[in-house]
Amino acid sequence: MDRIDVALLGLGTVGTGVYKMLQSNQDVIARRTGLLFEVKHILVRDPNKKRKVDGVKNLLTTRFEEIMATGVDVVMEAMGGVEPARTYIERAIRSRCHVVTANKELIAKHGAELEKLAQEHGVQLLYEASVGGGIPVLGTLQHFLKANRILRVSGILNGTTNFILTQMGEHQRSFEEVLAEAQRLGYAEADPTADVEGFDAAHKLTILSRLAFGAVVPVDEIARRGITDISPAELELAHRLGYRIKLLAKAEQFGEEGPVALQVGPTLVPLSHPLSGINGVYNAIHIEADTVQDVTLVGQGAGEQPTASAMVEDLCNLFRLPLPRPLSYRRPLVLPVWEEGGARFAFIETKDRLGSDISQQVKERLKRFGTSAVDVAWLPGDERSALALILRRWDPSLQEKLTEELELEAERVVFRPLLGTPEPVGAEREAKISSAQ
């Protein structure tokens, strides 16, 4: 049986998980791959720190050079952050080591150039764990959707924000309150910016769009909005209208090698859509393609074990699955997204007292102004009332004039995109059905 020498960079949550899995599942791995993986070195910052695994003392080192000097077959990077991970990975590739990493920020920012470098040196760089934790979404795109034209990839890619939105919706709690709880539970960082402002999801979307469309889009060109301005009332009204609000990351390509549109932001997902029921810390990716139609993958998007699993599966595949075909990445035209027409959800907080006839009033007033509302819901509230509409067509001027048209004194108005086209409701639906018959 061939022995493969592995160096592990980092022994935090994910690194510990990888080490433990390589011990506990060694027999399964050997039987199914014919390979024996042995961790020879573990790079850490502090060799004296107490560790959660036994028997690693003699493997620890603080010097990356030492690892390269003795020579290993594979470097598994579980440190996170761009530097020094990038420098180490580059040096490993130049020394003809395969590399497995879970580092989404690094792969989002420098993945294309690192893959090119790996190809030049005849080694592989795999990073399944960087998107969706244990969900094999990158492998699915690369190996099981090669003969399909991928049209759109939509995902719930951040478990922290999905946990927060789920809790807010189920228990009518404020963003601030649930964030504090998530921090206590260890689901959110002390500085939650990367999660709640959508940066983490944007990194992952960059990686997905590269594998789905060959499109290299810098993270800062992704239209991005966070979840900090969402209230339980907004979630409640969206639900009454038949939607869940999710922090959705969406990449679309318009025609083969055509322009792309990428966005991360709170989005209304219809209750009938597979992504609407993804709750808590789960992640999911919905892939639309020309022949398979749609495939959705669901799983745990973070955590020691699922992330370690994805890294160790990559490790096994380095020696089983072929090198990818020469890469043909491109820098596509990136279309603006927030300005696009199409349907919108509008959420309005107002000090006006809303009567029970508000729904009919709103529909009539909007019609007079040439805009039509598909559906309306409202909450009376004690100090502030809330009103929500599904607008069939949106144009940027509505940003200014919607509340004027509705003759409401608005405290706050937000617009959110919808995934897909709104279903007709009520009388409109009946009209459509009878005309179809």
Add this chain to the structure above:
Amino acid sequence: MDRIDVALLGLGTVGTGVYKMLQSNQDVIARRTGLLFEVKHILVRDPNKKRKVDGVKNLLTTRFEEIMATGVDVVMEAMGGVEPARTYIERAIRSRCHVVTANKELIAKHGAELEKLAQEHGVQLLYEASVGGGIPVLGTLQHFLKANRILRVSGILNGTTNFILTQMGEHQRSFEEVLAEAQRLGYAEADPTADVEGFDAAHKLTILSRLAFGAVVPVDEIARRGITDISPAELELAHRLGYRIKLLAKAEQFGEEGPVALQVGPTLVPLSHPLSGINGVYNAIHIEADTVQDVTLVGQGAGEQPTASAMVEDLCNLFRLPLPRPLSYRRPLVLPVWEEGGARFAFIETKDRLGSDISQQVKERLKRFGTSAVDVAWLPGDERSALALILRRWDPSLQEKLTEELELEAERVVFRPLLGTPEPVGAEREAKISSAQ
């Protein structure tokens, strides 16, 4: 660019889909695989029948020998049924052709021996399309869960029955009525036995258990029940208790190389479980494993395009992914399942008029007899009332004595298994929470 000669057996729905995809997506496939696939022959029964695709006239033949005589690289079988598909595939393998098939019945019954034959002849036999249509579940088990110990695979594997149950539940319609509609829509066969009695799902479960556990279990050893005795009232009461009834196929392994339990039958899936929201003709597979925790794959389980997609993706992978490791299939001990203890859903139709205190009465009576109900729901009904219970522990004697204990004159009693352990509800839940604090 290498050219690969393909013979297609069958030009029905799936065969037509394969032919169309190979034409329409030839450019994508060539770019991503470096291969040009060309259909050289199509085996049909009637060469004069009108076809849904153009340009195939010169490719049609009724003689399999003719195809073998000219020599092709790959045979794609889309005929269905055991014979003559089995004979053709064996001969193709012996002539050193790779084989791709969508034939679940054949692979369920003879897959292990055909794979062995293929291995002896240095060719591959791939059959992703045989389970879950376009969902890449077999590929995921083989390539992305090698380093994991798989514990349990649960799936909604039959689109016809899932469509029927969804329609019955959403619109309170009877089984017979919805079946007739499914037949009109082409979702169900004129003879619906294979679908509604669970044979189709059992075939697919056999294939899943072979790939997940290396366990070869003959289809007739799978505990199997159909959906013909389910009423809208039963679906309604299950929903009130927090569940959806699904025709679930479940395979579990107890310990590495240990015994297995396989069952297909109506099962209560908690609303919080990813499989509970899979509706209509969608299929889904939930995989539990020791390190990745759980992964769910969702997609269209049948139809021309999704099934063709899975076959063409297999076709591409023949030349890209490595031959599997020498197979080590085994005939495991198969445990009985319906007799097992554990929780049950009981649904009772009675001519007794149920009072509003029935819930409390039931709980008390059951307690007296040493059986506890977690939760109770009931419907008054016009002629017959219906009562449903979640029983924490079940033993076979309850089959006889449950209604006697409840002092009800039962017209009909059915018991169904639950996926997972029932959540405590009401006072019991509060007691559990307060004792945990």
